[in-house]
Amino acid sequence: MSSRDQILKSIRNQVVASVDHPGLAGDWIRYDDRVAHFATVLTAVGGAAHVVDSAEEITAELSRVPAFAHASKIVSLCDQISGNVDFDAIDDPHALEDVDFAVLPAQFAVAENGAVWVDDAAVKHRVIYFIPQHLSFIVRSPTHVADAIVDNMHQAYERISLGEPQFGTFVSGPSKTADIEQSLVIGAHGARSLNVFFLRQ
Amino acid sequence: MKTAEHPEQASKFVANDQRAHWHDQALWFVREKRDRMAVSLPEWEQLRSAASQIKLHTVSRLADYLEQFEQNATKLGAVVHWARDSEEHNQIVLSLLQKAGAKQVVKSKSMLTEECHLNPFLEAQGIEVVDTDLGERIVQLRKETPSHIVLPAIHIKKEEVSETFHEHLQTEAGNNDPNYLTEAARNHLREKFLAADVGITGVNFAIAETGGLVVCTNEGNADLGVSLPKMHIACMGIEKLVPHAADLSVFLRLLARSATGQPITTYSSHFHGPSPGSELHIILVDNGRSNLMGSEQFRNSLKCIRCGACMNTCPVYRRSGGHSYGTTVPGPIGSILAPSRDSKAHKSLPFACTLCGSCTDVCPVKIDLHHELLEWRGEIHRRGQLPMSKTVPMKLTSWMMRSPWLFRWVGAIGKFCLRHLPRWAIYHGLNPWGKQREMPESPQQSFRQLYQIHESKKASDE
Numbered sequence: 001m002s003s004r005d006q007i008l009k010s011i012r013n014q015v016v017a018s019v020d021h022p023g024l025a026g027d028w029i030r031y032d033d034r035v036a037h038f039a040t041v042l043t044a045v046g047g048a049a050h051v052v053d054s055a056e057e058i059t060a061e062l063s064r065v066p067a068f069a070h071a072s073k074i075v076s077l078c079d080q081i082s083g084n085v086d087f088d089a090i091d092d093p094h095a096l097e098d099v100d101f102a103v104l105p106a107q108f109a110v111a112e113n114g115a116v117w118v119d120d121a122a123v124k125h126r127v128i129y130f131i132p133q134h135l136s137f138i139v140r141s142p143t144h145v146a147d148a149i150v151d152n153m154h155q156a157y158e159r160i161s162l163g164e165p166q167f168g169t170f171v172s173g174p175s176k177t178a179d180i181e182q183s184l185v186i187g188a189h190g191a192r193s194l195n196v197f198f199l200r201q
Numbered sequence: 202m203k204t205a206e207h208p209e210q211a212s213k214f215v216a217n218d219q220r221a222h223w224h225d226q227a228l229w230f231v232r233e234k235r236d237r238m239a240v241s242l243p244e245w246e247q248l249r250s251a252a253s254q255i256k257l258h259t260v261s262r263l264a265d266y267l268e269q270f271e272q273n274a275t276k277l278g279a280v281v282h283w284a285r286d287s288e289e290h291n292q293i294v295l296s297l298l299q300k301a302g303a304k305q306v307v308k309s310k311s312m313l314t315e316e317c318h319l320n321p322f323l324e325a326q327g328i329e330v331v332d333t334d335l336g337e338r339i340v341q342l343r344k345e346t347p348s349h350i351v352l353p354a355i356h357i358k359k360e361e362v363s364e365t366f367h368e369h370l371q372t373e374a375g376n377n378d379p380n381y382l383t384e385a386a387r388n389h390l391r392e393k394f395l396a397a398d399v400g401i402t403g404v405n406f407a408i409a410e411t412g413g414l415v416v417c418t419n420e421g422n423a424d425l426g427v428s429l430p431k432m433h434i435a436c437m438g439i440e441k442l443v444p445h446a447a448d449l450s451v452f453l454r455l456l457a458r459s460a461t462g463q464p465i466t467t468y469s470s471h472f473h474g475p476s477p478g479s480e481l482h483i484i485l486v487d488n489g490r491s492n493l494m495g496s497e498q499f500r501n502s503l504k505c506i507r508c509g510a511c512m513n514t515c516p517v518y519r520r521s522g523g524h525s526y527g528t529t530v531p532g533p534i535g536s537i538l539a540p541s542r543d544s545k546a547h548k549s550l551p552f553a554c555t556l557c558g559s560c561t562d563v564c565p566v567k568i569d570l571h572h573e574l575l576e577w578r579g580e581i582h583r584r585g586q587l588p589m590s591k592t593v594p595m596k597l598t599s600w601m602m603r604s605p606w607l608f609r610w611v612g613a614i615g616k617f618c619l620r621h622l623p624r625w626a627i628y629h630g631l632n633p634w635g636k637q638r639e640m641p642e643s644p645q646q647s648f649r650q651l652y653q654i655h656e657s658k659k660a661s662d663e
Contacts, residue, residue: 028244094429165473167472172467188383189391
């Protein structure tokens with residue numbers, strides 16, 4: 001018998017009382033001001049949130065960030081910001097090792113934990129979410145900024161569909177560690193900074 | 202395998218009083234952060250109940266869900282492997298690495314691969330395995346094992362990290378700044394990520410409905426580790442399954458809040474199939490888990506999501522250090538899981554517990570930890586694995602307590618001794634209660650005497 005069949009047989013041989021799935025309906029937390037709550041939580045985990053009305057405002061904000069102003073290799077996958085690396089022409093993701101700054105689109109944000117959801121549906125190399133020294137996300141919101149932010153994770157999973165061959169991740173703040181005596185250090189392996197822009201347009 | 206008893210191992214840790222207090226404080230700090238997060242959500246208890254029931258539901262239909270997961274993962278282009286035990290798991294990993302011609306492997310945190318002793322196995326085959334979680338890397342360079350499942354290097358001081366890095370990564374001697382040391386590790390590990398042939402990760406959750414898996418880290422090391430090489434091997438215990446993607450909402454809300462007091466881990470990555478041109482292999486490992494399912498008393502321990510909250514709150518763990526447990530998973534949950542594999546080798550662990558119940562209170566999936574620990578004590582006794590040092594005093598105590606006059610008499614002698622004997626006659630090797638603590642002050646009157654006075658007073662008042 002294969003290991004697969006042995007394991008399944010061993011599981012089926014156990015007498016386990018049937019337990020129903022509890023369902024996920026609940027009076028889950030909501031926030032009066034999702035934008036403000038998202039910004040507060042993101043700041044607490046080391047990132048920063050900005051609400052802007054135009055691409056120019058993003059450029060202006062980014063140019064105040066030294067890491068962007070001094071970046072020599074910039075990947076931008078957002079029309080609003082121009083980069084200097086032809087991302088789609090790159091075949092080997094290892095070639096992205098010296099990217100200083102990346103500006104990437106994010107689908108939506110979650111107020112309760114300061115996370116944004118991103119996937120690689122239109123992104124050739126998923127490593128771009130992890131390898132740049134600094135990272136910014138742009139979340140576009142056609143009407144109100146608050147529409148791009150859900151209250152909690154239950155609403156978040158209603159927005160995303162999984163099951164296609166794809167990669168997706170919730171990112172909440174820059175990469176961090178507290179493995180040395182519980183001292184929080186920002187910039188462990190991934191991005192050393194994370195800015196999230198909500199663009200009203 | 203002969204494992205040293207918990208009290209012996211713990212005595213080495215508590216010999217350094219200052220360090221034991223420092224360890225206690227560090228973990229209590231994490232426990233307090235967890236508390237702040239728990240009260241930030243009014244629905245906390247509702248989430249715990251939901252998580253507990255989802256896990257029980259999954260266990261009650263595990264075979265079906267595993268088949269469903271396999272089918273969906275395969276549809277997405279992943280290859281699913283099954284391993285009955287740790288040897289088979291290690292062999293599967295090795296054969297995949299050989300097929301890929303891999304010499305250098307980067308690995309993110311995985312308690313399962315620790316449980317299977319994968320690193321020494323692969324190293325013996327000439328393969329370099331680099332742990333990429335900073336805490337794990339520190340421990341690996343020091344040739345130690347993790348002492349905590351979420352904070353692997355919680356027992357190590359920054360001065361020691363500095364010495365280790367000076368030796369292995371040529372950092373400045375005596376520079377103990379965590380920022381400087383982390384930067385050195387970042388640069389060192391980036392080289393490893395870029396040179397790796399294969400990336401290995403653990404799995405926090407796998408989804409039956411979609412065939413995907415979720416890996417949570419704060420550093421992004423799992424993601425960097427698997428998005429550069431052409432092969433990702435994900436190793437998971439069969440209990441990591443949840444039925445639906447939407448169930449993750451419950452678990453991702455609980456995991457990081459319970460573990461480190463963060464609202465969510467920095468990266469919660471959902472892998473559905475390999476990236477184009479790459480391979481994704483998923484190894485489903487039993488290694489004793491299916492046996493645990495059949496046990497009414499201990500089945501609950503399969504709900505564990507490895508957040509470490511029970512360790513952070515445990516007064517014994519905090520004061521005795523993770524290594525004193527001599528197991529991959531230490532603390533309250535480890536003291537339940539280890540005897541279920543080998544109760545003889547780990548018979549002292551269920552006794553490394555004050556039955557205070559704090560672990561049960563903080564457990565995000567409502568495992569009845571202290572009840573299971575008490576249950577294990579009885580089980581170890583029934584299996585005849587208790588040492589005489591425990592069985593004889595228990596028998597004597599039981600005999601004494603069955604006789605009221607004897608109980609009174611021994612109690613009176615005890616009180617007299619505590620009050621009048623010289624220190625050396627009370628505090629010595631035969632009285633473990635007097636180690637590192639003062640015996641209680643002996644009261645003038647026993648409870649029985651107080652009660653009698655009270656009753657006679659009541660009678661005379663009437």
